[in-house]
Amino acid sequence: MSPSSSSDSAAPIRLGTRGSALALAQSQRVADSIAARTGSPVELVTISTLGDRSTAPLESLGGAGVFVTAVREALLAGECDVVVHSLKDLPTGPHPELRISAIPKRADARDAIVARDGLTLEQLPAGARVGTGSPRRRAQLRRRRDDLEVVDLRGNVDTRIGRVLGSEPTGDREGIEADLDAVVLAVAGLERLGRDDVITEHLGIAGWPTAPGQGALAVETLASVSGPLRSALQGIDHAATRTSVEAERAVLRLLEAGCSAPLGANAFIDGGMLFLAARVYSDAGEQVSAAHALYVDDTRTPGEDAAKRVVDELLELGAADLAPLGGAR
Template sequence: MSRRARPLRIGTRGSALALAQTESVIQALRARFPDLPVERVVVRTSGDLGRRDVRGAFVKELQRALLAGEIDLAVHSLKDLPTDPVPGLQIAAVLERADPREALVTRSGWTWDTLPPGARVGTGSPRRTAQLRALRPDLTYLPLVGNVDTRLRRLEEGGYEAIVVAMAGLLRLNRMGEGVQPFSISEVLPAPGQGAIAVEIREGDRAVASWVAPLHHPPTGWAVLAERAFLRSLGGGCRLPIAAYAEVQGDRLTLEGLVIAPLGFPLGRAFRDRIEGPATAAEALGQALGERLRAQGAIRWLEAEG
């Protein structure tokens, strides 16, 4: 592969987690192409400015910069990336997934089982809140927004007895400590794409695609393709209580999906199912599972609640 004349411009958000994820992409590129010049370009996004009222608030400005030719590729947390394709752009690689589980972070030495009734638990998504409330309806669930560092700081300041965040974020920021307790996948199903990093490029940019292609991890790619197809089939976004997780073993893929009422299982409003098939049929499997839950009434319930 010939040497690139100018640096490969890699677009990223400016948060600590986004920068850590971008550094992992840079290191992966350098491991394969030691002579490849790269330049990190920080793009300020509406999500960083506190606008959470639109889907994909963390990615829109990155995509705009990519389409405008200001950067050559963009690094995203895949779970933030809307499932609707953007004309002119494509996901060129999905890196090997980090731990997809949710993590409880507490102070005062508490665990999930020992948190006292009424303890304040901060969480930033209806999906997490609904599943947690189904496990422990005796706790008080409060909204929590901001990046991982901000959420941890609010815990330390005493606003909450515990918070729930993605394990992947803690790992990438080296913020694992004694107060961290992961939930199992069966306890709290993650968001579609959680723990995965996506590299987005301009459609048809063969030069950039050739540099990025070796970063792709096929098992992760199949898994998140199924999860996102499931989400898309239900018309869901990050603010709806929809969860999904797929695993690939050999050439087989297993996908589990969930639509749950904001108040959790005590209301009896939960739709959960799983499907298995060839990994190469990942997108079709995700679509089929979504249609199965739709047939069970999940969408009618979402529309009624919305």
């Protein structure tokens, strides 16, 4: 009998997660929710991924799945019963043996600037060095401030902050010398780590759309999951968040753009309507954008339908001439 269907409420539920401080923090929140709903203890199982081990640019590692494959393999091998991903890291295509059993309520989807001396993006001097590992953020920086030097950046959140603010050696950790003027990071990650105090500017979604699914978590299980674990995950799932991020991810899938593409998409539900906007960039910062809205109750697949409208308009406007998109037609 699998652990997820066991009637022994005392048997621990094993939750697989990457080992970064951020992954552990967000996975612990999910673990606490599962434990509260099932009455069973939940233990974290740390899994190393290629994205964690390599310092190469993410797009050179294959983009979609670089943080996901090893975690999914552990789930399929029975080494854990449930896993947690940052939703924006998940490939958009379904896995035949797995299901996203819960998408908790989304956190702040915005990006933020962390800069020296409390500066905003506009206040940075010409030639300032700004770090990011995201092709989308690189393009947005070049569009907003083409006089900045954009520096490729990898590492965990504390390392990235240290590149701006510096850090003293602690225990077995070496200190970090500040060599950047600013970095661009996700607000949700900073908040989950309790590091949002270093934010010097929140970047508004309307002018700075973020990655599809940013700020949301995906709780994945075997497709056959049943019993108390399945019931607990149904209770954690947030319907409005799921519909919104499904729309954003459908834009990626229909464009065949990949999770490392220079593309931003954001959706939300208000007054029974789903609003979806997306923007595609060139490396130099050129852009095309499209937005559509529909009533959620008017269709069985609101996210998919909204995404089709947005993608059709993006392609008509020349998105395929700006970025490599497999969905061009």
